[in-house]
Amino acid sequence: MPVVWLRVALGLYSIGLVYSVAALGRRSRWITRFTAPAVQLGMIFHFVSLAEFAHQQGSWVSSIHDLESLLAFMLMFGFALVFARYRTVTPGMLIFPAVFLLTFAAALGKNPIVFTSPMLRKPWIAVHITLILAGYAALLFSLAACVLYLLQERGLKSKSRLAISRLPALDVIDQIGYRSLLLGFPIMTLGLLTGVVLAQSEFGAAFMRDPKILLSLLMWAVYIVLLYTRWSAGWRGRRAALLASAAFVTAIAAWTANNVSSIHRFTR
């Protein structure tokens, strides 16, 4: 049954995807109205599916698909927060495709990598994973905001008709990006800390040399630089976008590093 709910959510998220594509063609006036209600309804189905899965399997995450689904949900949660505060769906332009792909993989993917390790039953692992995924989601949001900022800045500078486009005001986009950084950083830090403590107790000091850990720390360092430059020098636009992409690339590398990691391979 949870898969059915997830597929319903996927169907509703596909409206978000249509919005993203339409926004590229700048013909999104009518679809914009349906987007927010549709994807938020999708979130409800998505949540039901997550809860049922967790209930059935006794753990938040028992396969790679659960991870994908959870991350997609975190992204949607972020979208809902932004929408509630700023009444704009534009970050969805960049967020919805990611949400759709993740949900698609989770809902229709075959033969998932199943995590069989008994460690995953530990509640602290669930906390660790949830926090890290929320951190990823916040990072993706600030990257999306950076891209939108660049687009809007270009538009205003080119003095074309785009100048008075439907994108939110530059300052609003900036706030969305900065606030998701401010929110994401402590979450990510806590997530990494729980991971470190757990790994220390399981594997001893050797875990520090694990590539996934190293990449995660690198990502955290870039995160700090991103926050610091924004806070002290007010970096916006191009420079912030570059840093955010760097953080995002390391985050993706850290996400995929499971394959080369010894301690994050939960598939024994």
Add this chain to the structure above:
Amino acid sequence: MTFALWGVSHNSAPVELRERFAIPAQHLGEATRALALEPGVEEAMILSTCNRVELLVRTRNGSADLRPFMQQRFNVGEADYQRCLYRHHGKDAVRHLFRVAASLDSMVVGEPQILGQVKQAYAAAREVGALHSDLDALVTSAFNVAKRVRSETAIGSSAVSVASVAVELAKKIFGSLENKCVCLVGAGKMSELAARHLVANGAARILVANRTPEHARRLAEAFNGEVIAFESLYDHASQADVIITSTGSSQPIFRREHGERFMDRRKNRPMFFIDIAVPRDADPALGKLDGIFVYDIDDLQSVVATHVADRRREAERAEAIIHAEVEKFVSRRSIEHAVPTIVSLQEHLESIRRAELERMRGKLASLTAEQQAAVDALTRGIVNKVLHTPISTLKTAAQQADDPGAAAAVDLIKRIFNLEADDAAARKAKSAGSS
């Protein structure tokens, strides 16, 4: 259609003439009442704005002469009437009112004030009791049409003056202008106007710099702002989020290196330069810096031009809406008018049927209940068949209200069935009941 609309507007008359027609707001109610009391006028409303004065009336028999009213009110010669007065009747009057309310007939197409002015005229007319039935329905429909045009087209969505484009751009950069600081460098009508718009939209602090201190003081007083010495302009300018510059300087005042310094001090918070001066006060290289947006007068005017073109395109869509709404209104109204005739026709024949049945009651008494029901159904069937053609003729005639042939057919039907007498009796009964 018994509506008539007489008026002058910016399309038909120059301002010297329009101003002689103007009715001050405090006299509007009294003038409307006087118009409603003119012979032949049933209901009236007067719309008087700086761009138009229009008398809208519903007349008793389709034509009323408003000339005496105008001659008595306005000091305008016969030749001027001939030249500038337009008169619309029936459907044309409906269309004209819809276009006016939807701001399609405005000097700046799509400007939003006109709807409010029509609403004021409506309120004034209602207050003096000059609106009660059909004209009231017409004006209310005009409000709905205007609302529909506004929500379904983008006719009023973009700014079409340099000052309002400047505000719109500033909002696209800063989100809201609340608590933003504006710096006026130099003076000029256009920059003052832009500053006024920014202040009206929430800008809180105004700095004024001018080579002539008296000018600076005068401007600062007008905006409740602060004077900064022209020599220390570069030290203070970084406080401003928006800089409106219009000096007569032959060299650019704001150059790239100034911009870099400003951005440093502002921690890269964006800055918006509105450069109204010719030659320009802001070096084009300044606008290349991240976070600095420079719009010169040509940039602003080209935004205005594209918006005006947008509006023109939207206006075409609006005209289509108006066309459909006029048709809808006219046909709805005619059907409303046909309904009483149809009802009284049905009642008339039904009463004949009942009377005949009543008369035959004694002879029918011997029939069984079933047979009596059959007789009842039979008579009802005959009446319905007889009525079928006249009723459908009435309905079609109602939809072709402008066709004199159709009106003649309605009159003929009324005469054949002697409905006028019935109508009059019914109206008498109704008014007796309501009083």
